[in-house]
Amino acid sequence: MSAWQEVRDLVAARETKTLADCVIALTEAERAEVARRLPGLLKEMRDTATRMTHGSRGVHDLDEDWWTAWERRRTVRGALAELGAPLRIAGAGTISGPAAAAAWLTRRELYPEWGPAPDPAEVVRVLVTRPAGWQADVAARLAGKIRRADDVRIAPLVLALLRASGVTPPAHDPLVVAWLTGPAADDDPLLGPLLPLIFEAEGAGRALREERLTPSPTPWLSLIGRLLRTGRVSRAELLDGCVSRFLRGGDAADLRFFVRLHELVEPAPQEAAGRVRDYLRLLPAAPGPVAELALTQVDRTGPHDDADVQEAIEALTFRPEAKLARAGLSRLDQEVRRRPTRAGELAPALVTALAHTSDDVRRRAVRIALRHAAAFRAGAKSIADAVPLLPADLGRELAAVFGGDVTAEGTPEPFTPAPLPVLPEPGPFPAPSVDHTTWDLREWVAREQWLAGFVERAGRDRAALRATLAPVFQDFSPHLYDMESWLDPDAWIAALAKEVIAPGTDPGVPDPEPAGLGLLVGITYSALRRLFGEPERPDPAVDLRRRSRLPEPAHVSPPHMFLLHRLDEIYQALREGTLPPVLLATPTVMTGHLDPRVLVDRLELCAAAGVEPLPADLQQALLRLPRGTHPFSAERAAHVRSQAAPAVAAWLAQGGLPDPEAGLKWGYIENAHEYLFEERDPGHAEQVRLVPVLRAEPTGHHLIDELLREPSKWRWDDHGHVMASWPSILPSHREVVSVNFLPHLLHQWNHPGVYPAYLEAVADADGPLGEATALIMAYFLADRRPDPVPVLLRMTSRGDLPAEAIGRQLALLLRRTWFETRPVLASLREAAHQGAHEQVWEILRALLPDLLPSAGERPNVTQTEAVALAADVAAWVGARGEIPAVSAHAPTGRPSRRSRFARECARLCDQLAG
Known part of the structure; x- marks a missing residue:
């Protein structure tokens, strides 16, 4: 048997280990022969697969619809991917030109369309037998073809080749990021050449953004900590890398890992002193966590000259973050206490703070100005000029000492909601007609x-x-x-x-079509289906034909x-x-x-x-x-x-069908186990699942009873088709329709999803509404794509919006999923202004206790905005009745010393108390 015939047979048999041994042992002449004939073998296999998928039809059947053509192309692609590993091994061991070899090893049709490529171990075993210069050239060309960090085809091959060959990795950002997405190992030979590049590689910080130091260091931070302790990496190298990365800029997510790495190194005062000018440069514009880190290091050094102190204070009071602005004011206060003669130089920073967007910062700046009024006499004019920027109560206090025009205390504009839409009665159904297009x-x-x-x-x-x-x-x-x-x-x-x-x-x-090229894939998928409770597919070999x-x-x-x-x-x-x-x-x-x-x-x-x-x-x-x-x-x-x-x-x-028991439970998956939140609540979970609840008494009509079976919490195959028709199937039991929508509500990417038009049809139907419909409405309020307010107004106009249930489900949605609070507040404010203010209040009353900070937690801006909106809406509707969770955050005392959050809580409590 010739070498070519042996290689060809081993490729067809997918005997990868034997094939690798075979090509390693080939002579130069045999390598050249195999390399020459490989493209022809690939074409032959492609043509064979194409003929098999078309059967008796011509390969170029012009009447074939696009869906069938796409399915056939996908089948051919899958067949070639099954043979991709042996074809890559054959090319790795025989193609002489580095460029041609790299092109062959990255041919898209030799990899699965979905999912990662097979283990590259045998390909690498062959590659490392080639000449060292050839290996280096191929490795560099392969690395250059990596375009994304999540590359699952080329990156694993390149990293395995670099580790096995000892070739110096090229400085290619996607290669570095792909390396970081893999496991962190002490004995990785790529640590030395690639670790220094993480400070320069675009995307490295984002790839490591989930790394944490507490409660215990996660893999990469843990590894770097071990390298630091054993002297395999120097403190100076890490500190310089972090600071240079901070100075290059980026958003908070990109720099989060480097902030934690800097904390891990924990620079000594003398190390921070050598970099203090760089830390000062970070104070004005770096993301908040970076600026906080820089401020900590500046505080640990010193003494600083007057110019540095002034620069730091002016940078901090200019920051939009209230925490950093307050830190700047604290340092300003300390400096004026220590040296009152410097007040005139620092007055511009104080004026900046008086114009801050944070009410708490403005109030603190006013207190400092009044405390050091004598020292600030030199800067009195600039302080007086800032008085109109303050609320009336603060402006009066400051103007009494420094002068200036106090903004008139305006009365709130009367709330005038837009009228709710007037909905006409549903019209008659159009007459029967076959005069319709297929569309x-x-x-x-x-x-x-x-x-x-x-x-x-x-x-x-x-x-x-x-x-x-x-x-x-x-x-x-x-x-x-x-x-x-x-x-x-x-x-x-x-x-x-x-x-x-x-x-x-x-x-x-x-x-049924005979089992063929996709059989092995089908077997693998079958195991996954059993794991997640999906029914088995019918055996493709069964001859029994269905009646319909x-x-x-x-x-x-x-x-x-x-x-x-x-x-x-x-x-x-x-x-x-x-x-x-x-x-x-x-x-x-x-x-x-x-x-x-x-x-x-x-x-x-x-x-x-x-x-x-x-x-x-x-x-x-x-x-x-x-x-x-x-x-x-x-x-x-x-x-x-x-x-x-x-x-x-x-x-x-x-009276027809009695209303079934309809609702939902919240569930999640953790470590391949399913749980219900009501049984074991982790707070926030990564893999949330909605569990539909539907129980109905048998009606004696078997198709109705099948329709009322509890939907699966999982979706697969063709679940979720023609959802726009579902409300018309059960127009008198719309909550049952909403329960059937639940498996398609979350995680809609690449699956049929639920849209506001479907909820609008549910709103126009009849029957009680419950938690399932409320959750769907909550989802749209949080998602805001498209605008959910018209649907809420429509349900409000009909008088059956389940407002309290929407508030409950919004609280769970925000606590347990990825949705954020601000879009919800924007939706609710808009709905209130458009006439649904009473319903918005009911939603907020149910939602608000879950949004408030827990014991010992500092209120954030979003929580303050939520209470402010609730106070506004409560005033608009004349709401009464204490909310204990809000009362707990509304302390008494001097108003000017309260945080804005506490003042908003007090405003809401005063409104509710009448």
């Missing part, structure tokens, strides 16, 4: 119109119906019958139209499955010649509701034609009835001669 039929209203018109015209004048449908559907969805299941309603509508255009065209459900193209029930959401059952039975009835003259469930109102009198009219029409209604259509009709009993219609239904009539009469007489 129109993606909307549920057009789809219901089309189905109703189709069934009526199919029984009345099928030839005319065929003439209407043929131009629209004749060439639509050419591969419709190749699908094992039809997930989208437009596929079923196309099938109905094609059956009328050319009866009997449907050959039946195709045999309905998907597996567990693979779609319950409302979606309910809709598909109705479409399936219409299709089966058309093929079997058992269509009724009319569909029962077509709504009469745009909310999706069905007039009970019209239902009985349709039931009578079916009975007169001697045809029973379709079961799923009947059950959908029952769910679309308005809430409550309908005795007149029930009596009429009882006299209809039909097998379905007694069920309709009973449903109308007994």
Whole structure:
């Protein structure tokens, strides 16, 4: 057997270890032969995979729709990726040119489309047998191809090659950051050459931003600490690196790691003194944590000359952060106490503080000015000029000593909310019609119109119906019958139209495709599905053919499955010649509701034609009835001669479906275990899951009972399709719809998501609202994309906004997920100004206790803003009734010595006390 044949066979067999041994042992002539023929082998494999995926169809089938073409390309890509590791090994050991070798090793088609590349160990074992200069050239070229820190294809190969070969790594920022995203190891040979580069590499700080010193150092800080203690890295090198990185600038997230590294080194006073000019340069504009660090180091050194002291004070009082501005004022106070003659030089810094955005800073500056009034006489004019910038109470105190114009104490402008939108009554449902384009039929209203018109015209004048449908559907969805299941309603509508255009065209459900190139991937995925409680996929080798193209029930959401059952039975009835003259469930109102009198009219029409209604259509009709009993219609239904009539009469007489128990629980995953917050509350969790709660008594209608099964907290396969239709399926039990939305609310990237338009449809429907709807509204208030206020106003106008529940769920959402408070406050303030002020107050009353600082915690600006908004809204609505959590933060005492947070709490308490 030739060397080429042996390599080819080992590649096909994916025997990577044996293949590596083989190419290492090749002669130069054999290497050249293999390298020459590798591109042809790759093309041959690509062509073979392409032919296999197309089967009997031509490779360049022009009628192939884009989805099918994309699926086929993905399958070919997956097949080549399965052979990517052996092909890379073969190229690593045989291609002579460094540029060509690097290009071969980074070919995109030789790597999985998703997920990391296989272990590069065998590729590296081959590469390190090549000449040293060749290795260095290839390593540099491969490193240069790394574009992102999260590169999972090239970076692992480059880092493994650098470690194994001893080649000096190139100074390439993405390479450094990729190295930092890996494990931190004391014996890593790359520590020496790459650690000094972290201070210069763009993105290094962001990659390490989660590193912490407390409660115990995390991996990289721990490793550097060990290196420092053993002398493998010098204190000066680390300090100089941190300070130079601070001086280069960046945001707080980029510099957080270097701040903690600086704290780890803990410079001695003499070390800080040698860098004091650099620390002073950081005070005016560096991010807050860096400026605090610099100030600490400046304080540990000294004495400082007057110019340095003045520079530091002016820089600090200029800072927007109240903490740093207060620190500047403290130093100003100390300096004037020590040397009153310097007050004139420091007066500009005091004036800067008087104009600060923080009320607390302004008040402290006023106290210092009054305390040292005699010393500041030289700067009295500049202080007097700042008086108009102060609130009236502070301005009066300062003007009494220094003069100046006090800002008039204005009265609050009267609150004049905009009127709530006037919502018209829901309009009548449009008449049945098949005159819609395929694009129109993606909307549920057009789809219901089309189905109703189709069934009526199919029984009345099928030839005319065929003439209407043929131009629209004749060439639509050419591969419709190749699908094992039809997930989208437009596929079923196309099938109905094609059956009328050319009866009997449907050959039946195709045999399952044979297990092929994706089998190993399927086996791996199967294990993951079991881990997360997903149902097993049907065995692809099973010959039993399903009777219809309905998907597996567990693979779609319950409302979606309910809709598909109705479409399936219409299709089966058309093929079997058992269509009724009319569909029962077509709504009469745009909310999706069905007039009970019209239902009985349709039931009578079916009975007169001697045809029973379709079961799923009947059950959908029952769910679309308005809430409550309908005795007149029930009596009429009882006299209809039909097998379905007694069920309709009973449903109308007994008030329909009792409200199920509907709600949710908050859960999370930690260390591959699932927990509920109510059982074990960690506060904030990284992997939060919403657990739907839905329990209903059996109704005796099996499809309704299936619809009311509790949704899975997990989503997979085709869950979440056609969510815009769900409110119209249960228009009298909208909280059930919201419960079904929950698995699709959080973590919406790359998955079907919930949008305000869906909640708007829920708002227009009927039935009690609870925690599930409240959480969805809370989510939109926090997300603000798109604007959630119109939906809140719509629900307020209808008088059924669950405001208190929204406040509760907002508190949980902010505490347990990634959402921040300020967007919520912006949404609530806007809603209050647009007429929902009473509802906003109820939301804030429930939310506020959870937002306040806990015992021993310093209030932050956002908490102050939340209390201020609550105080404003409480005044607008004339709210009364103590909130104990707020009262605890509203101490008595001299007003000027309180923080703004305490004053806002006091203002709110005064309002609530009347």
